[in-house]
Amino acid sequence: MLWEEEIPGGAHWSGVLRRGVVLRLIAGGDDANVAALFYSREQPLERYNMADTLKAQHIAHLTTGCVCYSDMGRILCSITADSCGWHDPLCGLTDAAHITSRYGATRFQEQRNQRYVSGRDAMLVELGKYGLNERDLVANINFFSKVAVDEAGALKLAAGHSRAGQYVDLRFEMDTIVALHAGPHPLATATRYAPPAIRLQARRGTPPAADDPCRVRCPENARGYINTERMYLP
Amino acid sequence: MNDEVVPAGEPWMGVVRRGQSLRIVDLEGNQAVDTLFYNAADTAEHYSAQNTIQAQGRIYLTTGTVLLSNRGNPLLRIEEDTCGRHDTLGGACSAESNTVRYALEKRSMHSCRDSFLLALAQHPQTSGGALTKRDLPSNINFFMNVPVTPAGELRFADGISAAGRHVQLRALIDTLVLISNCPQLNNPCNAYNPTPIRVMTWDNA
Numbered sequence: 001m002l003w004e005e006e007i008p009g010g011a012h013w014s015g016v017l018r019r020g021v022v023l024r025l026i027a028g029g030d031d032a033n034v035a036a037l038f039y040s041r042e043q044p045l046e047r048y049n050m051a052d053t054l055k056a057q058h059i060a061h062l063t064t065g066c067v068c069y070s071d072m073g074r075i076l077c078s079i080t081a082d083s084c085g086w087h088d089p090l091c092g093l094t095d096a097a098h099i100t101s102r103y104g105a106t107r108f109q110e111q112r113n114q115r116y117v118s119g120r121d122a123m124l125v126e127l128g129k130y131g132l133n134e135r136d137l138v139a140n141i142n143f144f145s146k147v148a149v150d151e152a153g154a155l156k157l158a159a160g161h162s163r164a165g166q167y168v169d170l171r172f173e174m175d176t177i178v179a180l181h182a183g184p185h186p187l188a189t190a191t192r193y194a195p196p197a198i199r200l201q202a203r204r205g206t207p208p209a210a211d212d213p214c215r216v217r218c219p220e221n222a223r224g225y226i227n228t229e230r231m232y233l234p
Numbered sequence: 235m236n237d238e239v240v241p242a243g244e245p246w247m248g249v250v251r252r253g254q255s256l257r258i259v260d261l262e263g264n265q266a267v268d269t270l271f272y273n274a275a276d277t278a279e280h281y282s283a284q285n286t287i288q289a290q291g292r293i294y295l296t297t298g299t300v301l302l303s304n305r306g307n308p309l310l311r312i313e314e315d316t317c318g319r320h321d322t323l324g325g326a327c328s329a330e331s332n333t334v335r336y337a338l339e340k341r342s343m344h345s346c347r348d349s350f351l352l353a354l355a356q357h358p359q360t361s362g363g364a365l366t367k368r369d370l371p372s373n374i375n376f377f378m379n380v381p382v383t384p385a386g387e388l389r390f391a392d393g394i395s396a397a398g399r400h401v402q403l404r405a406l407i408d409t410l411v412l413i414s415n416c417p418q419l420n421n422p423c424n425a426y427n428p429t430p431i432r433v434m435t436w437d438n439a
Binding site: 045049050051052054055056058059060061069071072073074086090091092093095097098133134135136137138139140148149150151152153154155186187220223224226227 | 278282283284285287288291292293294304305306319323324325326328330331333334335337338367368369370371372380382383384386387388389390
């Protein structure tokens with residue numbers, strides 16, 4: 001273990017995860033959700049790309065074996081373990097208007113750090129620490145949330161999908177700025193703002209071998225690793 | 235009334251004023267039209283695929299869909315659609331994603347992102363770095379068929395559009411429109427044969 005830290009429910013976090021480090025996200029309670037965005041540390045204009053992630057792997061959900069693509073054909077991180085089974089790449093963030101209409105208005109003046117923070121506000125704060133702003137705020141992932149799409153295209157958030165203690169491991173393939181918000185999913189129907197905490201554990205990983213499950217999942221991923229490894233050739 | 239034919243592989247940029255209509259016609263059928271919208275008065279505000287599907291609770295765009303911005307504001311509303319549904323998950327093709335999806339050797343093939351970047355670099359309203367790759371979020375693919383299964387798979391299926399079908403939008407604010415008439419030759423999004431589209435804008439009484 002390199003380090004361990006907890007994001008309280010409703011709070012946001014960011015940090016740099018180096019190539020080769022595995023970050024474990026652990027749900028601190030049932031029905032957790034953590035919004036996530038990834039940017040290259042070297043050139044943040046290279047960033048997580050929802051569409052490229054989905055179409056390269058022919059998926060509309062994320063789980064073990066899937067990788068998170070940048071818009072430059074490289075892999076920012078790989079999902080090497082997942083006890084939850086389904087993470088939502090489709091539905092985006094809450095914003096302040098959504099939070100106020102669903103959960104009520106709060107201010108720091110009265111609620112202190114129990115105020116209700118929106119996903120968009122959380123990300124704007126974390127991105128701002130790296131000189132990034134709303135132009136950089138692209139489509140995000142919602143870990144621990146399952147949203148299935150029916151034949152007509154309707155989105156449905158699965159109730160009771162994630163349980164306390166479930167985890168997902170992200171092995172970083174590039175030096176990456178990670179921004180996280182332990183806030184409610186935008187399709188959540190609860191009337192109380194009570195998102196669970198998220199525990200972070202970082203440890204050193206082993207480089208992806210030739211038979212790495214993420215690499216061999218599909219020929220597209222094999223090429224994504226080649227593009228990524230070429231950038232790190234000494 | 236503005237009325238132009240845009241050949242395959244070309245971009246189109248223009249401003250659609252509040253109250254005006256924009257019609258895109260799939261002239262020969264099964265042509266993907268990659269499209270982004272910006273608030274013409276403040277281009278840091280742009281189309282958001284996630285906000286749009288989140289608000290309407292479904293992934294496909296069709297008549298009645300209100301296109302929302304990254305700030306949650308309405309940009310345009312789809313007022314007519316003779317195709318049936320349009321994709322907003324598949325994004326734009328790029329040289330780099332082509333290397334992943336098809337082969338490392340496909341990097342030099344023309345792509346939507348190249349069209350977007352050249353249009354942004356040359357259009358008087360966006361040249362000089364006012365809008366760059368940074369301002370390319372997930373786009374709409376008009377006429378493209380990208381079904382998602384209940385098991386969470388994404389498919390690139392044969393098109394459901396046909397020659398002469400159109401989609402028409404009403405601008406709710408002054409909107410800068412960025413279109414790439416898709417040059418992709420490697421998947422069925424254009425039936426392996428990219429073809430021209432017609433772009434029309436007009437005032438409503």
